[in-house]
Amino acid sequence: MAQELREMIRHTETDLLFNHSTRVYFFGALTGKRRRLRFDHELLYVGAMFHDIGLTERYQASANRFEVDSANAARDFLRSHGIPERDVEAVWDAVSLHTTPGIPEHKQAEVALLTSGVEMDVMGLAYEQFTEAQRNAVLAAYPRGDSFKNDIIGAFYNGMKHRPNSTFGTVNDDVLAYRDPHFQRVDFCKLILESPWSG
Template identity: 25%
Template sequence: MPLDDLVPRSAAAALALEVAERFHSPALLNHCRRSHLWAAEYARARGIAVDAELLYVAAMLHDIGLVPAFDSATLPFEEAGGAVAWVFAAGAGWDADRRRRAGEVIVAHMAEAVDVAVDPEGHLLELATGLDVSGRRPDDWPADFRAEVLDRFPRLDLAEEFLGCFTEQARRKPSSIAGRLVAGGFAGRVRANPLDAG
């Protein structure tokens, strides 16, 4: 399946990409785009029913709490990003349940594991970001698909940029998930990501 066929065509999806392009660095933007493709392809290959537009919006906005304009002094970045997603969804005219879900999916992406039966979009985004950031379970995606995605959306300096963001989150919010990950050897896993092996 062509990569573009995995991207939903809707006004909300287009606006989410516009927001991501406006506020993310090139490396974080490509990370968001790859994360969506990993998630959408994983769902397609396994027949996981998903709200494609919700998944796309959440993927585009899942790290927006790391960027200076939306970095909260007190909230973990995933909670700040979830709040941004709620506001985005309200502006897009989504009903109250979908607004709530947009925030939940973004918060869920930082969980250690998410039950696909309870939260399919959160499950998919958690798996996808795990692959893209620390190289978890790469064989869950075919090698040719991985190569196509990486060619279309290169990794640039994602590893060091992401580590810088997480280190700063950990410094200011040591009890957050980011803080616990940094204290637990996160940097080594990120730098050893097989997606960066070429």
């Protein structure tokens, strides 16, 4: 299953996203090992490999949050392999919640570790908790490149610019605001104040 998934993602995602997704798995797994958590490596791997597939060209017509498209793709893959529904649900949660700070760390290990891996690879959170040897080994196998920071923001933007309303209430609207000077954030307080309710 893992080999099939690797080949599928390798041919679906750019090198940027494929390498990022693989590093997310390794950083998540290393975090789990350091914290002595019990987790399913295969489920974490599936979540990591699928977590950004919703940013790819396949989903350019979707109005969903890209995380939902990614989670649905992971769910379909796991079901096609007869994986128990409780495990499918854990991966769905891990993928769908990976851009929602403050929630994943309170869920099962695979959910928390996927987000930890993303946070390490994208923002360097907990960077010092990994040894230099660990960081170097992961980067040697799956390089970031010299322009990863700008490239990943570009990949996020390209995967979401056609569905700006899907970014409301997430970290994703920061990406659109950064890349598009005409992007207008939805204001939650304005929605409340301008609702049809009288009081």
